[in-house]
Amino acid sequence: MFIALERLLNLEEGYRQVFQVQGRSLLLLVVEGRTLLLENRCPHQGTPLHNATLTAGVLRCARHGIEFELASGRALNAQCPGLAYLPLAYEADRVGIDL
Ligand code: FES
Known part of the structure; x- marks a missing residue:
């Protein structure tokens, strides 16, 4: 099942938005031309x-200053x-996730 998060035309450099999807908090980012979707919780202690x-x-x-390289x-x-x-x-003019 495709769940749309954002329209493609809104994905500009520096975009950053949180979405709640089935009880999970997800973070959609556009960084250096790449669109990234990750869990909106630090792998250290969940911030x-x-x-x-x-x-x-x-x-x-x-919270504690741990740095994460986005590429990896x-x-x-x-x-x-x-x-x-x-x-x-991706579906039509939207980006999202398949669940
Ligand atoms: S919770 Fe993110 S660095 Fe500790």
Whole structure:
């Protein structure tokens, strides 16, 4: 089942939006021309990531400062699991997820 999240024409550089889908909080981002969808919770202790700072492709969680490389999802400055990405799906003029 396709669940639409956003219209493609709204996906501009710097886009950042949280969606609640079936009890999960998801974060949709556009960074360096790539559209990314990830769980909106830090893999460290679950802090929401929508207020994380983003610099040069690195997402820094506001709570304890762990930095995640967006290209790979891995933590750069701590022993910590990586970001949990979800595959994107496209239908007509929308981006979303297949559940
Ligand atoms: S909860 Fe994100 S760095 Fe600790």
